[in-house]
Amino acid sequence: MLNILIVGNGQCGNRILDAINKEAFGGKSKFAKFYSQQKYKSKVETIAINTAINDLKELSFTKAKDRMHIPHLHGVGANRTLGKSVFEENKSHIMRNIEERGNFDVGFVITSASGGTGSSFTPPLIKEIKENHDFPVYAVVVLPFREEGTLYLQNAAFCLKEIRDSGVDGIILADNQFLKQIGGNVQSAYNTINDMIARRILFLLDALDSEMMMVTDLGDFKTVMSGGAGLATIGFYEAEKGMNIKTTIQKALSPNGLLFSTDVYKEGSRAMVIIKGDKSYLSIDEISSEVEKLSSSVGHVFKGIIVRKGETPQVLVVLTLEAAEELENLYSVAVDAIHQEREKKTRVEEQKEIDKAFSQIDGLEPNY
Numbered sequence: 001m002l003n004i005l006i007v008g009n010g011q012c013g014n015r016i017l018d019a020i021n022k023e024a025f026g027g028k029s030k031f032a033k034f035y036s037q038q039k040y041k042s043k044v045e046t047i048a049i050n051t052a053i054n055d056l057k058e059l060s061f062t063k064a065k066d067r068m069h070i071p072h073l074h075g076v077g078a079n080r081t082l083g084k085s086v087f088e089e090n091k092s093h094i095m096r097n098i099e100e101r102g103n104f105d106v107g108f109v110i111t112s113a114s115g116g117t118g119s120s121f122t123p124p125l126i127k128e129i130k131e132n133h134d135f136p137v138y139a140v141v142v143l144p145f146r147e148e149g150t151l152y153l154q155n156a157a158f159c160l161k162e163i164r165d166s167g168v169d170g171i172i173l174a175d176n177q178f179l180k181q182i183g184g185n186v187q188s189a190y191n192t193i194n195d196m197i198a199r200r201i202l203f204l205l206d207a208l209d210s211e212m213m214m215v216t217d218l219g220d221f222k223t224v225m226s227g228g229a230g231l232a233t234i235g236f237y238e239a240e241k242g243m244n245i246k247t248t249i250q251k252a253l254s255p256n257g258l259l260f261s262t263d264v265y266k267e268g269s270r271a272m273v274i275i276k277g278d279k280s281y282l283s284i285d286e287i288s289s290e291v292e293k294l295s296s297s298v299g300h301v302f303k304g305i306i307v308r309k310g311e312t313p314q315v316l317v318v319l320t321l322e323a324a325e326e327l328e329n330l331y332s333v334a335v336d337a338i339h340q341e342r343e344k345k346t347r348v349e350e351q352k353e354i355d356k357a358f359s360q361i362d363g364l365e366p367n368y
């Protein structure tokens with residue numbers, strides 16, 4: 001049995017964590033958390049951390065003991081410099097909360113890259129965990145819609161770089177912009193995206209702690225995640241009626257299944273393909289031919305099969321990337337955003353000249 005830590009930082013991280021708890025408690029009901037046992041086979045500890053109390057109150061499936069409020073007005077308003085100093089002031093308190101929960105085999109920290117709290121807490125939190133413990137820690141990072149504004153774009157660029165430099169064992173990317181194809185209004189898109197991420201993480205946990213027909217384990221996951229440029233994404237697909245396993249694997253690797261825009265066959269570095277379902281669907285020949293196709297272009301592919309009586313086949317692919325064109329695009333828009341913010345700041349400085357002009361009449365009265 002694995003001991004797993006999942007931390008959700010900031011509003012986005014909190015909500016994805018809540019979606020994980022919703023799935024794990026098997027719950028549609030808001031009250032599920034009060035009486036149900038988690039469905040996890042592993043021992044999973046979840047902690048939602050936020051500076052904004054209202055974001056924590058909004059959670060429906062995360063127990064009160066798993067919500068950690070770091071008082072700072074109503075969030076840090078997308079200001080990462082402020083966020084970092086709030087983390088520093090509360091670091092020992094946060095680490096104590098984690099440490100009181102025992103030892104872990106693996107940890108996940110979930111955040112948006114672009115807000116204030118999550119994006120500034122996550123890099124130093126991972127650094128702190130890595131310096132004091134020896135379990136692998138993976139970041140699950142949500143990238144912003146590109147039209148959300150310059151502050152969010154510049155935050156995303158700096159946050160990702162800092163997470164990479166934090167000692168993290170790998171970054172799993174999910175991109176709101178790419179996933180917005182799902183449609184609907186923002187709130188329902190968020191819920192759908194959060195459920196998609198939650199489902200993939202729970203499938204992964206299930207697979208890492210399963211007795212499979214063909215085994216993949218935490219060691220294989222670590223090897224996959226250490227490949228490529230330290231970046232990864234996850235694909236998933238549940239077979240539709242009559243769909244064979246070959247097509248289901250292809251769909252998991254296509255834009256239909258991935259959390260981040262990538263051409264798997266061009267940008268992939270290592271992969272882990274896990275197939276779950278009733279034995280009758282699992283044609284070993286079809287599975288092998290698809291896995292071989294993938295390994296001929298990405299290099300090593302670990303394969304795991306979990307036989308579950310009566311279950312519709314589902315495929316999960318963890319894929320590390322050696323290149324990421326979409327991330328390069330994001331950085332080039334972010335650089336423009338950083339320049340825009342800098343110019344704006346200079347303009348504001350110039351406006352201080354206006355203040356100087358006004359101040360010339362301080363203390364004077366009009367004479368008529």
Ligand SMILES: Nc1nc2c(ncn2[C@@H]2O[C@H](COP(=O)(O)OP(=O)(O)OP(=O)(O)O)[C@@H](O)[C@H]2O)c(=O)[nH]1
Binds near residue numbers: 052116152176
């Ligand atoms: N997928 C997804 N993205 C979200 C959700 N909520 C917010 N975001 C995205 O997260 C980014 C904003 O970050 P938040 O997590 O809200 O900010 P925070 O970390 O709480 O920081 P502050 O509010 O600035 O203190 C934006 O890019 C949003 O699009 C959510 O529930 N799901």
